[in-house]
Amino acid sequence: MKTLKIGDVELDCPLILAPMAGVTDMPFRLLCREQGCGAAYTEMVSAKAILYKNRNTGPLMETGKEEGPVALQLFGADPEILSDIAAQVESGPYAWIDINMGCPVPKVVNNHEGSALMKDPRLIEEILTAMVKKLKKPVTVKIRKGFDESCINAVEIARIAESCKAAAVAVHGRTREQFYSGKADWDIIRQVKEAVKIPVIGNGDIFEPEDAARMLEETGCDGVMIARGARGNPWIFKRSLHYLKTGEVLPPPTIREIREEMVRHIRLQTEYKGTHVGIREMRKHVSWYTAGLPHSSVLRSRINQAETCEEVFRLIEGIGGCS
Numbered sequence: 355m356k357t358l359k360i361g362d363v364e365l366d367c368p369l370i371l372a373p374m375a376g377v378t379d380m381p382f383r384l385l386c387r388e389q390g391c392g393a394a395y396t397e398m399v400s401a402k403a404i405l406y407k408n409r410n411t412g413p414l415m416e417t418g419k420e421e422g423p424v425a426l427q428l429f430g431a432d433p434e435i436l437s438d439i440a441a442q443v444e445s446g447p448y449a450w451i452d453i454n455m456g457c458p459v460p461k462v463v464n465n466h467e468g469s470a471l472m473k474d475p476r477l478i479e480e481i482l483t484a485m486v487k488k489l490k491k492p493v494t495v496k497i498r499k500g501f502d503e504s505c506i507n508a509v510e511i512a513r514i515a516e517s518c519k520a521a522a523v524a525v526h527g528r529t530r531e532q533f534y535s536g537k538a539d540w541d542i543i544r545q546v547k548e549a550v551k552i553p554v555i556g557n558g559d560i561f562e563p564e565d566a567a568r569m570l571e572e573t574g575c576d577g578v579m580i581a582r583g584a585r586g587n588p589w590i591f592k593r594s595l596h597y598l599k600t601g602e603v604l605p606p607p608t609i610r611e612i613r614e615e616m617v618r619h620i621r622l623q624t625e626y627k628g629t630h631v632g633i634r635e636m637r638k639h640v641s642w643y644t645a646g647l648p649h650s651s652v653l654r655s656r657i658n659q660a661e662t663c664e665e666v667f668r669l670i671e672g673i674g675g676c677s
Contacts, residue, residue, distance in 0.1 A: 355598045356570060358392065358553060358577040361492025361521040363423055363449045365577070367392030368598075369566060369591050370524075372557060372581035373427045373454070373496070379413075381622035382639075383421050385615065386584060389592040392577070393423040395496075398454045401430035401439040413627075415446065423449035425494065429457060431466045431477065437484035440493075450492035450521060453481060455511070458498075458530045469530035472501045475514055482518035492521035496557075499542045502531040508542050509549045516550040524555035524579050534582070544573040555579050563590070563597035563604075570598075586642025588615065609647070613670050616643050624663055633666060640670075647673060 358368040371378060371386045373395035383394040396414060403411045417424045426448040430436045440451050455478065457468030464470075471478055478495075485493045495515050500506035512523045525546050527538035538558025547554040556575035560566050561583040569578050583590050589611075593604045607615070619639060624632030640657050644650040653669055660666045 356576060358555075360393075360425075360450050360494060360553060363393075363492060365392040365423060367591070367595055368570075368577040369594055370555060370577055370579045371395065371584055371591075372524075372579045373398050373452075374581055374585075375459075376635075376638075377585060379623075379626075379635075380416055380418050380421070381619060381626050382588075383424065384418055384622065385588045385619060386591055387420065387422045389588045389590075390595045391422070391588075391591040393425065393449065394421065395425045395427045395452060396448075398427045398429045398457060401428045401432070401436045404428075404439045404443065405435055415443070417447045425450045425452045427452040427454050427496070429454040429462065429467050431471060431481075433477070433480040433484040436481055437488045440485055441488040444489055444491050448491065450494055451485070451489060452494045452496055452524075453485065454496055456496045456498045456524075456526050456530075458533045463530065469498050469501060472498060472507060472511060472530065473505060475507065475510060478511060479514050479518060482515055482520055486519045493519075494522045494524065495520055496524040496526070498526045498528060498530055499539055500529050502529050505529075506542070509545050512546045512550050512552075512554070516552050520552065522553040522555060522576075523550065524557055525575075526579075527556070527558040540569060540573050543569070543575055547574045547576075553577065557581065559583075560590075560594075563594040566594040567598055586639060586645060609673060612643055612647075613673055616640060616670050617667060619643075620663060620666055629663060630661075633660060633663065636666070640666075644673065649673075 356368050358365045371391050371394035375397050399414050455471045462468035499508050515523045525543045543556040553576040555577040556569045557579035560580045566578045589607050596604050
């Protein structure tokens with residue numbers, strides 16, 4: 355199994371939890387770490403929001419001691435603001451600082467941030483040059499295949515990142531125009547890996563342990579980033595790691611294990627964010643955990659009405675009998 359090193363940070367596993375807005379908060383990152391995740395990213399944080407002391411950014415930047423390596427992901431488009439803010443927060447408990455150049459959300463793209471940066475290689479060079487110059491910690495970048503089919507430039511951007519002394523590049527095999535539809539193009543990840551010497555992390559369509567192994571084999575990438583495949587499924591890290599080590603596919607979690615993980619997740623979420631917010635935010639997680647289970651739609655409907663942990667726990671306890 356490959357080892358992965360980001361700058362001077364050596365990971366104990368090449369499987370990484372991708373940054374996902376509204377998903378990869380501290381409780382969920384901790385659950386994934388317990389299942390063997392090698393590193394995780396915070397939800398993306400606006401550099402301007404930090405600059406203007408937006409009170410919503412604080413919780414997004416919090417990490418826990420038991421999480422293992424966590425990268426802080428920033429987004430923005432102003433080289434001076436990004437680099438100044440990164441230098442300001444660098445002393446925090448982050449393994450490295452990542453720049454988001456892949457977010458496809460219109461309100462981000464329309465502000466010339468996220469994946470919109472893929473259209474401006476010169477600005478990317480200015481951002482990374484300023485970041486690397488001001489920071490002691492490793493700087494990485496997360497990109498897409500390109501902005502659209504007329505702008506497939508992941509290889510060019512990866513070369514710029516390497517020339518600016520970025521420590522690694524993560525590549526999502528879709529364009530911005532695809533969002534998350536269609537099939538991820540793993541060949542572009544292979545092309546990037548062949549073009550640069552810095553570590554390349556592949557991202558896109560990892561839903562089973564065999565997917566992680568196949569991406570490593572087909573693209574030659576150094577690490578695998580798991581996003582939607584981890585939602586409601588932190589076990590994907592344990593099962594993928596086991597498969598990479600042994601070639602054996604572990605069975606999926608039992609209903610009992612799913613129930614226990616949901617209960618633990620709810621406890622962590624409500625301890626961290628309070629009962630009202632914690633339960634409200636857990637509704638989407640419960641939907642992911644229970645997808646495909648018998649009567650899951652009824653469960654989701656009832657949990658959407660629940661207001662206390664005890665109500666939620668009673669509903670969860672009824673899933674699938676005692677198996």
